[in-house]
Amino acid sequence: MIGPIIPQGVIAPEWNHVIGLLLGMGFGFVLESSGFSSSRKLAGVFYGYDFVVLKVFFTAAITAAVGIMILTSLGWIDSSLIYVNPTFIHSAIIGGVIMGIGFIMGGYCPGTSLTGVAIGKIDAMVYTVGMFFGILFFSQIYTFIEPIYNAGAMGSIKVNEILGISGAMFMFLLIIVALAAFYIVGLIEKRVNKSDL
């Protein structure tokens, strides 16, 4: 069946939520098994003692991106129905910087905090309560933020379009960057962990 399945309405809508639940289970299981329920493991990427975040994140993004390309070229997926999140350059940068501060203070991002909650991390529970109020606070001052929030709209643009190269070429380059990064962080990890013994 040519994907994506749900947007084409080929299966009964009642199944959408079951599919969501199952995919979420896969997501949560892999995150927890990889160590993402531990804030100290996650924070390691910023101090050089554990690069699990970079390794998992980079590998996952590349696997999915290459997979989408392969399925598209095989005609198994209709790429025009794939949602490419639109770029609002100002809010993406400002939001990202604020999220980075939240990451280093809290040790979690929203998805990983939920895996921490699931296995009983009380700090993760407090984090999610904080998240709830952070979102509430955003909504309260939205009127003031709206001009920045909607500024710099670039549409659903892709990185390779800006660079003027094909998607496949971009992925090829990204894989080389990833392999170099994996090698370098391996060396850093060894050095940092040895110096502390």
Next chain:
Amino acid sequence: MEIKDTDKKKNPYLNPYVGGFLLGLVLLLTFYMTGRGLGASGAVKSAVVTTVNTVSHDYATTSGYFSQFISDDNNPMNNWLVFEVLGVLIGALLSGILSGRLKFSIEHGPRITSRTRLIFAGLGGLAFGFGSQMGRGCTSGAALSGMATISVAGFVTMLAIFGSAYIFAWFFRKLWI
């Protein structure tokens, strides 16, 4: 400075590259099924919208931000992401049970108390929650899922999150090392 807990020796974590590959497959399957990626902060937003809507429907429908997500026939808790996130909780719980990591605990660095950890966990969540609305999604929905479609938003958000955390890591080093 490796994290040496007993859990790790008994039940090692998945190899990160294997974990990343499996996560990529889950993400790919999500795109194949739904046409979009995975998310997390969106479900928390739905919870906030539902709470506000329950407390004061009039307020929620006039709020510039919330009114976008409310319609009379469609409960915001009903959306796909909420079920996906319930799945995340169940999946992580299963992994925790299988690996023997299920335990109430407060995880913190050696130089801070549990109380300090909880205060900063709350503040971190507050900042990340705020930032995730500003950036139209978090590490999952905006950065990871965006990168899977090679979107500029995905890569810019990822670089901004990690770049910023690296810059501020020095100020908060006492929390972790």
